[in-house]
Amino acid sequence: MAYSTIIVAVDINDVLHARAAIDAAAAVCGPETTVHMLYVRYHMPTRYSELLGRDLDIKEEAEALALMRQWATEGGLAEGQVHFDTRRGRVRDEVISAAERVGATLIVIGSHEPSFSSKLLGSNASAIVHQSPVSVLVVRASAE
Template identity: 30%
Template sequence: MYRKILAPIDLCEAAMTQKGIAAALEIASTGKAQLRLVNVQWLTPFAFADYVPVDLEARLRDDLEAELVKLAEQMDYPKELVSTVLRFGVIYSEVLAEAEAWGADLIVVGSHRPIMSTYLLGSNAAAIARHAKCSVLVLRP
């Protein structure tokens, strides 16, 4: 079955995050696969650099990494098989980069129902599914 499952999570979407983690855990538990939670945050735009504290990204990184670790610790799964990573940049490209760098063979990603703007602009889940080099499971509400 799957050996390495990557679960991109949105810390601002609790319901979708829990659904994604539950699905990833169910799949991972069938073969004791490794599970990695990844969260991607946007970088502060250069135009706003003068208006934010100098250490904003470092403080943000510390807080978000702590949230990821807390989520991982709450999971009913062997702790040695769970890892977390925080990345900064464009969501779909960072998820794809993490999947390739880590050697994921499955990505479990949540997605909202498509709306007009998603049809015109595309969604992160669609871009991940379209460009991933491994299998992708897209979860809908």
């Protein structure tokens, strides 16, 4: 089944699961599917962001966008089919917001095996599954 608009949420610090999510999205894409790849960067309180300076924020965003473009190409997603975005905030809030903003029909997210703490406190993937207005595909990468 091909979906019309897919959000692929990736963490650039978790290459294995990011690539697994991209591969899964590519597998369900049709020729007319639009993919929105999203990396949610850590939220920094204003007092910290002012200390670190604008240059750090620009470099961090540029690095994330470059990695996402590389992974999309390696994952077989066609140039022009994929849009890239980074946001700051809580992962679940930004992913759900992006899905609503672009009219997504599917969200794809990579996820670790649940740890004891994530079972108690919840994980980003779990929160997205529970709050998403559309279907969510949670992908676990196999260690190679």
